Amino acid sequence: MLRALSERDGLTQRELSEKVGMKGPTTVAALNKFEERSLARREANKKDARKINVYLTADGRKVYRKAIPEAEAVNRQCLNPLSDQEETHFKNMIKRVRNNITGPSKLTLKTEPRTGRSKQRFPSRLI
Numbered sequence: 001m002l003r004a005l006s007e008r009d010g011l012t013q014r015e016l017s018e019k020v021g022m023k024g025p026t027t028v029a030a031l032n033k034f035e036e037r038s039l040a041r042r043e044a045n046k047k048d049a050r051k052i053n054v055y056l057t058a059d060g061r062k063v064y065r066k067a068i069p070e071a072e073a074v075n076r077q078c079l080n081p082l083s084d085q086e087e088t089h090f091k092n093m094i095k096r097v098r099n100n101i102t103g104p105s106k107l108t109l110k111t112e113p114r115t116g117r118s119k120q121r122f123p124s125r126l127i
Contacts, residue, residue: 001030002064005040005056012051013042021098039063 004019005011011019017027031054034040039060045051056064079087 001027001034002039002056002060002067005054006061006064009055010053012045012053014051016054034060 001016001020001022004016008019013027013031014024016031017024020027022030031040031042035042037059038057041055041057042052043055045053079090082090
């Protein structure tokens with residue numbers, strides 16, 4: 001969620017749910033925790049009162065910037081023993097299992113033509 005909001009601050013709760021592949025109630029529960037920790041804030045949409053926009057706070061941006069290198073290091077360490085092809089296969093299998101549990105994900109994994117590495121790292125939902 002932090003990643004999604006850092007890429008596009010002000011998403012509606014529904015857009016955020018779709019972007020991170022979470023169901024609405026799960027997103028609301030996570031946002032409640034984020035607000036308790038002053039990582040995000042929700043505001044009524046000025047054009048449509050039925051919508052709520054979500055914004056990162058300064059603390060949320062700080063936590064995200066700190067989490068990026070740590071998450072990338074964990075990803076590298078976990079995926080290091082795999083070949084490029086094995087890594088792509090592994091990520092697609094994880095996506096398939098996740099889709100079986102939660103429904104289709106918006107995340108697509110494509111291999112870069114020159115390196116064979118995946119363009120999208122397997123992200124944590126909350127980072």
